[in-house]
Amino acid sequence: MDFNLTTKEEAFRDEVRAFIGENLSPEARKDPGFLGGWLKKIREKRWVGFNWPEEYGGGGGGIMEQVILKEEMSKAGAPPLGLCMMGLQWVGPAIIQYGTDDQKKKFLPDILDSKYQWCTGYSEPGFGSDLASLQCKGVRDGDEYVVNGQKIWTSLAAWSDWIILLTRTDFDTEDKHEGITCLLVEMKSPGIEVRPIKNMSGSSHFAEVFFDNVRVPVQNRLGDEGKGWGVTISALAHERSGISEVAGLVGQLNDLVELAKRTRRNGRPASEQPSIRRRLAKADVVIEGMRLNGQRFLTKQLKGEPLSSETSINKLHRAFLAIELGDLALEIRGSASQYVKSDNGPGMEQNRLPSGALDWPNVVIGGGTPNIQRNIIAERILGLPKD
């Protein structure tokens, strides 16, 4: 057991800190060209996809360095390491694991360059939790698949250039997990229609996506025909582990603590109210628990074992925190929490915290609901009978 960094890892951390010191000063951030310049610089350092293979434009680094990089960047409030969120978090890793050499060459560098936005086409109107029953149809026709059907809740579909799509190419299998084929589809293909859906906090970040005789070249199939479920399981583990990254949560909790200190409730600082202190402390413990669970999973990965069902543990903690932190912000602010925009107080209070109370479905429902995570743990880890 050793939570210390090695000398080499420490040197890397110092390099990251020095880079942050040079490039993230408040003055630098004010520059209108800051974000573009930032992305270019981190790309040159190969810190985007730092643990991806070098031959496809990644940094060829270790998972541990990747973790250090993300932690330091997040502590410094740096912009993201690349803009292609889904591409970097799970589409890229799935292509690295299951893709052909041509696919790796074709897709990975563009993801790293934030050239294309990716979206994820799993859920359908009839099949959400029961994803493996999906019906969107793919039919092989010569060198192409012809896709017909519908996806829904597709995040960022309206802004995306590519979609990682699950289709059913075999309707006669006994096991519903068989016969699913994963395709990488260009969103501008003829026959695709995107209809944005407005959510309860007012934005339209997800959409319905319709497929009407969309033709997809066979070389854009990821993994073998009928074997798309394996691809999905691995991508979902990456998605859940990404959803459960703690660096951002630490920042949110610190913001809440500061808010509680300067907000008066019942005539005294909210931070002195026992119920609020307890809830803040409980959130602190769960976040630290997630961080340390993550380090145990990381140890497993460092030994070369893949991520799997254990990612459901932190997904459940993340779901708890999403709701809890949003509601805690409301309790701390009291009546003022009802104003969605207010002129007093810094930006954080105007938007982020109140909307937290309405944004939680992103991480609670997205990536699989808590009940589904409990089923996964009970059935795959504890070995209880399937329901």
Next chain:
Amino acid sequence: MNFGLTEEQQMLSNVARRFLEERAPMSTVRDIMESPEAFDDKLWSAMAELGWPGLIVDEAYGGVDLGFVDLTVLLEETGRGLLPAPLISSSLAAAAISEFGSDAQKQRYLPSLADGSAIGTLAILEDSDFLGPDGIELTGAKEGDGYRLTGAKRFVHDVGVATIFIVPFRAAGDILFAVVQSSTKGVSSQSHPTMDQTKRMGDLTLDGVIVSKDDVLAGASDGAAALARLLDLATVAVTAEMIGAMDRALEMTTQYAKDRVQFGSPIGKYQGVKHPLAEMYVDVETSRSLLYYAAWCVSEKPEALPVAAARAKAYASDAFTRIGIDGVQLHGAIGFTAEYDVQLYLKRSKWALPAFGDAEFHYERIASLGGY
């Protein structure tokens, strides 16, 4: 970064599990817990032969010279088996002397604690039941080059079998630590029946007990800091046993859910049963992560220990309470019977809750350590 057990730690864990399965299976645990002080000296001697009471004692004083992470590995196993033995208490007394004793004091006490011929314990709490410097009201009156102690310590773990007590007291505003032997004039102890019969505790009465300068731990110059450190070590040790016990309660209940059939299916098929089991699993694993980090901090990152220990105990206290109750509830009526073992785990969860600070106590510490 490596968050896993070493080969030696894995071996320690395996040996402990095998030893306890052979020498202290549940039937034996039940016999021991019915005995007056829930103590079996033959079993204790066998544990001593394995080096357990001296696990964290320096080799120079007859110990095995391992660290707190190793002790944590062992305590997970003793907790799992609900082993009635003063292992935590004696290890903590040894830790107090190791950390704050002079060389002469170490020479005097550690070898007998390490070989099991003496049994130590911390005697900290008083009538106020308040953990912390303000809870220490016992006052030493100056007497020669030492002190005269009159008063009582309460809720002292293993008070009936301990022969060496670590007793914090006040003198001229400072907190000092007396090492008091049970054989000293004026020392008496009384253990009380406890809800968890595998864990005993009670009162230590000091009636004009003379403590010489040599009996006061020499290295605890900042008494409040030393007390805080001891309480953190105790917190980690108790949490380690909690996690072993939780893990076993989960295992028993999972097995029962696979075997027990109602409405034509194993009950573990129903989500009302399988989801609480999944939550227990999340809690056990998360408790374990928090625990091992705290145990690692003991020697590798002492400045981070207070908050790490508080987090581990706060989380585990909430978790074990739930697991104790759900473990019984998911068994149905049989879980309520004296004959069935799962109830013993429920009782252990009740014992563990206040031991070295309950969830509220530790959440409050986290808040103050976090600056709010």
